[in-house]
Amino acid sequence: MERPVISVVPGPAPVAAAPAKARDGASRSTTPLYIVCSVRRGVGKTLLARLLTEFHLINGRQVAAFDLGDDELQLADYLPRCTTIGDISDTLGQMALFDRLVADDRSAKVVDLSHRLFKDFFLVAQKIGLFEEARRCGVEPLIFFVIDPSSKSSQGYAILRRWFPDASLLPVRNRIVAKGIPSRYAPPNARASSGSFEISMLDVSLRALVDRPAFSFADFWQTTPAHLSAHVDDELRTWMEQIFRQFQEVERRLTCEEVLSSLE
Amino acid sequence: MWSISSPCSVLAPDIAAETGSHVSDTILPGLERRLKSQLTGEVRFDAFTRGRYATDASHYRIMPLGVFAPRTMEEAADGLPRCGNLIIRIQENSHRRSICHSFVWFNDRCSAIAYCSVWGSCIMPKPAVVLIGADKGGVGKTTVARTLLDYFGANQVRVRAFDTEVPRGTLKRFYPEVTEVVDINHVPDQMKIFDTLNIAGASVTLIDVRAGLMLPTLRALRDIGFIDAAKQGELTLAVFHILGPSIASLDEIGETAGYLGDAKYIMVKNFINNTHFFEWDEATHRAYFRRIKDAVEITIPKLSEMAMEQVELASVPFASFSANKKQKGEPAAYSFVLRGYVRHWLGNVSAEYDRIGVLDIVRPREPAPAVDAVKLRPVMRIAEAAS
Numbered sequence: 001m002e003r004p005v006i007s008v009v010p011g012p013a014p015v016a017a018a019p020a021k022a023r024d025g026a027s028r029s030t031t032p033l034y035i036v037c038s039v040r041r042g043v044g045k046t047l048l049a050r051l052l053t054e055f056h057l058i059n060g061r062q063v064a065a066f067d068l069g070d071d072e073l074q075l076a077d078y079l080p081r082c083t084t085i086g087d088i089s090d091t092l093g094q095m096a097l098f099d100r101l102v103a104d105d106r107s108a109k110v111v112d113l114s115h116r117l118f119k120d121f122f123l124v125a126q127k128i129g130l131f132e133e134a135r136r137c138g139v140e141p142l143i144f145f146v147i148d149p150s151s152k153s154s155q156g157y158a159i160l161r162r163w164f165p166d167a168s169l170l171p172v173r174n175r176i177v178a179k180g181i182p183s184r185y186a187p188p189n190a191r192a193s194s195g196s197f198e199i200s201m202l203d204v205s206l207r208a209l210v211d212r213p214a215f216s217f218a219d220f221w222q223t224t225p226a227h228l229s230a231h232v233d234d235e236l237r238t239w240m241e242q243i244f245r246q247f248q249e250v251e252r253r254l255t256c257e258e259v260l261s262s263l264e
Numbered sequence: 265m266w267s268i269s270s271p272c273s274v275l276a277p278d279i280a281a282e283t284g285s286h287v288s289d290t291i292l293p294g295l296e297r298r299l300k301s302q303l304t305g306e307v308r309f310d311a312f313t314r315g316r317y318a319t320d321a322s323h324y325r326i327m328p329l330g331v332f333a334p335r336t337m338e339e340a341a342d343g344l345p346r347c348g349n350l351i352i353r354i355q356e357n358s359h360r361r362s363i364c365h366s367f368v369w370f371n372d373r374c375s376a377i378a379y380c381s382v383w384g385s386c387i388m389p390k391p392a393v394v395l396i397g398a399d400k401g402g403v404g405k406t407t408v409a410r411t412l413l414d415y416f417g418a419n420q421v422r423v424r425a426f427d428t429e430v431p432r433g434t435l436k437r438f439y440p441e442v443t444e445v446v447d448i449n450h451v452p453d454q455m456k457i458f459d460t461l462n463i464a465g466a467s468v469t470l471i472d473v474r475a476g477l478m479l480p481t482l483r484a485l486r487d488i489g490f491i492d493a494a495k496q497g498e499l500t501l502a503v504f505h506i507l508g509p510s511i512a513s514l515d516e517i518g519e520t521a522g523y524l525g526d527a528k529y530i531m532v533k534n535f536i537n538n539t540h541f542f543e544w545d546e547a548t549h550r551a552y553f554r555r556i557k558d559a560v561e562i563t564i565p566k567l568s569e570m571a572m573e574q575v576e577l578a579s580v581p582f583a584s585f586s587a588n589k590k591q592k593g594e595p596a597a598y599s600f601v602l603r604g605y606v607r608h609w610l611g612n613v614s615a616e617y618d619r620i621g622v623l624d625i626v627r628p629r630e631p632a633p634a635v636d637a638v639k640l641r642p643v644m645r646i647a648e649a650a651s
Contacts, residue, residue, distance in 0.1 A: 091570040095601045102600050128604020 030140040031104050032254055036172075037113040037121075038146035039156035041070065044174035044199060045146055047210070049075050049112035051240070052144075053082060054217040055247050062107035066097060068117050075112040077213050088117065094124055102130070104138040118156065126163050140254050142168040144197060170250070174199040176207060197246050206236050391461035392500035392626035393490075397473030397481065399516050400508040404534040406434045408506055408564060409472040411613045412622075413439050414583040416468060418614065419623055424466040426457055428474045428481075435472045437579050440591070442466075448473065448481050458490060461499060468626045478505070478516070482523035491525050501527035502625050506534055528625050534564040536572065562616045571605040574598060582610045 036049045049065065053075070056063035065083040067075040076083040084100075087093035101109055113121055125131065134141050143160060147153050160169055173196055202210070209215060209232075217240060224233055296309040396409045409425065413435075416423040425443040427435035433445035446453035448471070461469060473481050485491050485501075494501040505520055517531065575585045578598065586607035590596045617623075 091568050091601065091605075095570075095599045098601045098604075099599050124601075127608045128601055129607065130604070133600055133604065 030138055030254060031106055031108060032251065033101055033109045033111070033134055033139050033141040034144060035111045035113055035121075035141065036144045036146070037111075037115075037118055038148075039115050039118050039152050040148055040150065041115050042177060043146045043148055044172075044177050045114075046075050046078070046112050047176075048144060048146065048172060048174070048199065049110050050078050051217060051243055052110045052247065053079055054221075055244055056108050056110075057082070057218045058221050058244075062105075063110060064100070064107050065110045065112065066101070068097075068111060068113045068121065070114040070116050075110075078215075086111075088120055088124060094128075098124070098128065098130060102134045102137045102139055109139075122160065122163060131164055131167050140168075142170060142250065142254060144170055144172050146172045146174055147196075168254075170195065170197050172197040172199065175201045197250070200239060200242055202239055203232075203235060206232060206239070210236070390497070390499050392468045392502065393458075393461065393494075394468060394470045394502045394504065394626065395473055395478075395481065396471065396504040396506065397475075397478035398506040398508060399476055399478050401475030403475075403506045403508050404536050404564065405475070405506050406472055407536055408504055408532055408534060409435055409470060410438055410582060411564065411610065412470060412504070412617070413442070414581050414610060415614050415617050415622065416470075416626075417581070417583060421468055421623065421627060422466040423468040423470055425470040425472065427472050428477060429472070430474075438581055448477055448484070454484065454488065458485075458488065479519055479523075482520065486523055491523060491527070494527055495525045500626060502530065502622075503527055504530045504532050506532045529559040530620060531559060531561045532564060533561065535566045536564055560620045562620055564616070565609060565612050567609040568602070568605045571602040571609070574602050575606060582606050586610060 034049075034052055036045045036052070038045050046069065053063050053065045063082060065075055065079055066086045067083050068086045068088065069075060074085075076085050084097075086097040088097060101111070131141050143164075145157055145160065147157065157169070157171070160167070176199060210217070220236065221240065228236075296307060299307045394412065396405050396412070398405055406427075406429075413423060413425060423442060425435055425439055426448075427433040427443050427445045428448040429435070430445055430447045433443070436443040436445050444456070446456060448454065448457075457469065457471065471481075482491070482503075490499075491501065493499055501524075503520065503524060505517065508516075521529070575582060578585055578590070578596070580589065580591050580596075584591070584593075585596075585598055586603045588596050588598055588603055
């Protein structure tokens with residue numbers, strides 16, 4: 001089977017070997033805050049948030065996930081033990097969420113942001129200076145923006161770029177759900193130097209497998225389920241490796257404080 | 265235009281102590297007589313006056329030879345050198361706002377024998393008094409006063425505040441170091457405020473007027489000649505009138521206008537208490553506004569109730585809260601979200617103050633030509649021969 005091309009940043013360095021186990025980033029000096037968002041539903045935000053969270057769990061690192069989801073299957077349904085359901089509709093809920101996001105507790109944070117709350121979340125973030133405060137507290141924010149060719153997506157990307165000119169904003173192509181995205185597509189206002197993150201195609205049967213609420217990427221990574229054929233196991237593992245390598249690259253850049261110069 | 269408001273001291277070195285004789289006779293015979301005949305200003309060489317002017321704002325004490333108060337800048341610059349065979353060196357004092365320029369006269373052996381500090385009203389800022397009031401209670405007077413104190417603090421304007429809410433003093437709870445609680449109806453307290461405008465070390469005096477005392481306070485200011493002094497440009501008076509939501513506020517504006525003269529009048533619509541203002545009829549609105557010259561209107565936006573409540577509980581200035589600091593500057597642990605809201609809100613309030621030029625009102629820009637004129641020659645010989 002032909003493996004999809006992984007594109008982490010323009011001209012990615014070849015990855016020497018697939019990680020038997022994703023490398024530990026314990027030497028990092030900053031705590032990452034990942035915000036996974038999009039202006040549209042069903043583009044794979046929760047899938048990416050799950051992969052991010054479980055990537056940290058596989059490496060034995062502390063991670064706190066926050067579910068600002070909608071009425072579909074949510075992050076909290078997949079990862080109930082490490083996910084907090086957030087509510088930003090009132091000040092108390094905002095305090096419960098944002099005060100934790102900027103806490104430098106050496107625990108990576110992953111926010112799965114519903115398209116419904118996209119505007120409200122970033123309005124509050126701008127008003128209270130979320131990203132500035134995060135950096136002051138040793139927390140490095142990164143926005144994963146799942147793109148699609150719609151004008152709404154371009155507008156959303158442009159808004160984030162305008163409101164948070166200093167934020168690390170990484171477009172994500174999810175080929176599983178957005179088949180119409182050309183391979184070289186980038187949001188119209190993405191900077192030329194911006195990299196992008198790609199979730200490659202996944203077989204329909206595998207997609208159905210990973211979409212089950214009981215499915216855990218971490219469990220799959222650490223043990224081979226007996227009911228899966230070697231072929232299926234190999235395909236899913238390869239798919240995860242490609243994504244985890246991109247996470248590593250993102251982490252490396254965050255750790256090296258290169259994220260602003262290379263991803264922006 | 266220069267106005268000389270402080271007497272100039274003609275300083276003597278220690279010769280007086282050494283000789284025990286009348287110092288003016290020892291150093292420059294006939295100086296007192298000549299000064300009196302040549303200058304229109306007041307000339308005093310008596311021991312009491314010399315003692316009074318032996319010190320200035322610094323900790324140095326130099327007994328002057330005599331004291332004279334020149335009436336004009338020209339007299340200060342040209343009159344004193346008539347004292348004798350002197351070299352004049354004019355220094356620019358680093359504390360330009362307290363003492364703008366010092367004149368030091370030297371004799372041929374380069375020892376100073378005369379000294380003169382000239383205080384000019386164009387460089388010394390006029391004292392400014394900011395009144396914050398409303399006749400109705402609960403409209404947010406103290407909140408506005410607090411935002412103004414933060415605004416002045418952020419812009420390095422030295423300010424002192426008087427809280428007229430005796431005996432409690434809400435403002436003092438937030439700004440204890442610059443605030444004093446006074447009874448504005450009490451004459452000694454009025455003296456404490458208005459007799460010290462020039463010497464308090466703060467260019468702005470902010471008065472948080474208790475509910476119901478706005479008009480009595482303005483009446484008192486008129487009676488003591490304060491409003492006239494503002495009209496004559498000797499000081500700046502700015503009134504922040506916190507409007508209530510009712511039509512009665514328009515009547516308050518009308519009554520207030522009767523006292524104000526040339527004072528800066530700022531009407532404040534304060535939304536912090538969830539106030540809903542009715543839409544004034546345009547014609548009525550204009551009719552009231554016309555009575556007050558240069559009246560401006562500003563809006564204080566709403567702040568999240570929880571943020572406001574937490575600042576109240578912390579009893580710290582808004583700026584300290586947003587900087588996550590306690591009253592004494594120690595690090596605090598306030599919610600980041602609430603700090604963010606307070607910072608954002610305070611930024612919006614400050615933008616309103618910037619828009620109407622509050623800093624220009626209380627700290628008028630120095631006229632450049634006057635300053636240039638006094639950036640004087642470093643050293644110049646003014647007379648070759650003794651008179």
